[in-house]
Amino acid sequence: MNTRSKAVRNALGIVALGSALALTLAGCSRAAEPGGSGDGDGEATASPGITDDSITLGVTTPLSGGTAGPGNCTVAGLVAYFGQAGPIEFGDGKTREVTVEAFDDTYDPQKALSNFQQNQSSVFAFTSGLGTPTNRAYREAAIEDEVPQALVMTGDPLFSDRTESPWQLGFVPIYQNEGAAFGELLAESAEEHTVAILSQNDDFGEGYVEGFKEAIEGADNIEIVEELTYEATDTSVDAQLTELAASDADVFFNAMSITPLVISSIEKARELSWSPSWFLPSNTSSPGGILSPAGADPEDGFYSVSFSKAPQSPAFAEDEDVVAFLAALEEFSGDYTTVPEFPHCMWSYIVGATLEQAFQNMEEPTRESFMEALTSISDFQAPLMLDGTAVDTTVDGQPAVSTVIVQRYNGQGYANAETFE
Template sequence: MQTRRQTLFSTLLVGVSLLLAAPLHAQQAQSPADTDIRIGNVMPYTGPLAAFATIGRAESAYFDMVNERGGINGRKVKFISVDDSSNPKTALEQTRDLVEQQNVLMMFGSFGTPGNLAVRKYLNEKNVPQLFVASGDEEWAHPKAWPWTMGWQPTFRAEGRIYANYIQAAYPNRKIAVLWQNDQFGRDLFRGLQEGLGDTAGMIVADLAFDATETRIENQLGILKASGADILVFDGAPAIAARAIRVVAGMDWHPVFILDNASASIASALQPAGLQNSLGVISTSFLKDAGDAAWKDDPHIKAWDAFMDRYFPDGDKDDIYAVFGYAAADTLLQVLRQCGDDFSRENIMRQAASLKNFQSPIALPGIVINTGPNDFRPIKQMRLVQFDGNAWQPIGDVIESAFTTVREDN
């Protein structure tokens, strides 16, 4: 009897020792007994890119709606969204706190390329999902090198190629000027534009870069006007986009104005620029414009309007970032529903890589999400749009960005 007691005591000691010796992140991983799903998110609620914070606010409101309707597979969502002021160092500090102190199950939808690059290594070493990154960089689609990181939106590079194809078809032999933000975001789109133009890339007669913190770009626009360009491709954040549209309108220069998708917000860019000044601006989209009369009878847009009224009453229905946040959160909802009762981090990534022809209710017709173990680019289609002074109107059909097929990591 004494021997059995000693054996039991020794077994208990071994078990306790193993538990204490386990890595902190392993101890903190959520278990099937947990009653909520803790989701971390980092947004620029302050700083030069604060316009994009609407994405985080819309996502928070979306999960409030989900919780009011009973949660996901019987569990409520706790969405913890924090500010990094677009500072990569702060993004890493905040992400560490969310994982190690707030015990989040995953990071979802955090904004921006520099901040997400800063935390990618940490999250992959911890085996924490970094899902549906709010950035169109190509760095989120390397499943072999970074198996816990996945993007969501079309890539900036693909967008640049779409503009190139449009220019070649609609404005052949016209001179092109490019004003681009001097960071990876700006470089990727510019690179795609050059690649898409191919042998005709020589039609780019001038290009100038600006820092994301700049507030005055009159000198750059004056130089670009003097180049004799008929087309101006702008790639930067909403506030500076608004200034560019307004300045161009006031300097008696009337180029075809192509605006990057990230700044194609009526609320954050076109209204501050002046809707009359913005008339004719061309961009891309993969989401419905809730202000477009074409969707007034669409049941999904009606549901979105009701969502805004009830859960995000302070939000602006003309702000495409509210639509973006809603659609991204809706995609995550689908992933979590597919998880069933298994909310392990491994299963979350498995389900994220198993989306088949999923369509967000507020995505444009023909925009579907497909992923796989070697395909971490959920959205691969876009549509050219033009601002008519009131809403974005489609130009042509949905474009399948087949040239952005996933390359295998070396």
């Protein structure tokens, strides 16, 4: 059994103890004065998952299955950040060790819900986990039980609606923002273009397409000539690629989240002698994890968006942030990955830095104080963030990161794309 499996099993093994602790704390809260919790001296009663010297974060994410590559990265960067940072001084004056417990959901919503239910009383907050359907699966339960679901990796706008719930906050830009960035770049082109679209048949795919279509509305030089969908459970998209290739569109807007399907779609397009320019979501555009294994030809034009520095890019080979990140990943993240093939490795590292900002400003060891501190971060230039992007958690309706930069694959990494070529 590997270390990660042991960690997950150990986490499951303490559920009963965690539940008992939660009941004890609940009893203390009921005995507290109205409007606050704690003892007679006015000190707040700590929420589950935090003590005077430690705090435990939970991550439910795909550690196995088709999205295991990105999923493991959602933990690796987080573990690397807090391993490097060491104990953190919180806003209440206590210094705490940060522990990360990861639970495999295989990108299955029911498993994600089960992970939440079994571990909510032993972790302080859930964070960083990948996936719209999986994060949605336990969202209502998290709201009901007032458990933070903070800086999760879904671009679903639902997680940034503070009016509906103060317990959620998305991390990555909403899907509409990414789709719009592609559309705006294309609309600014001086040439006429035909577009074929393949999207995941859920909120993920719909959000990307919605943003793209809104951005190209009124652009006389762009025509959508074919539009198809696929299911996240599909094992092949060959039929869709064959039909889309027949359109002979010169631009392929490919809103897919399943790594093997993106690779196979690039391979299938080549087999069909179809060479459009590609627009790929930020989470399925990895040079090392997707484009290189698929044999993507940079001459075709592969575009994506980003807000984080890519270690694979020669431009960042000696970047101070990147050097520190790679060293931390190598030293602390062996249970998950030490090779940042997917951007989620960098994203979860940024999540760690953002969580540290919140920890330093939360004045009580409670989930309420944490969410108040988390949603008060403005213009934070976290390590690994590209120039022109920043963390801002203060805007209702927007996630922690709302700006992206369009980039083009150059065979090694990505370079900023000022225009569509």
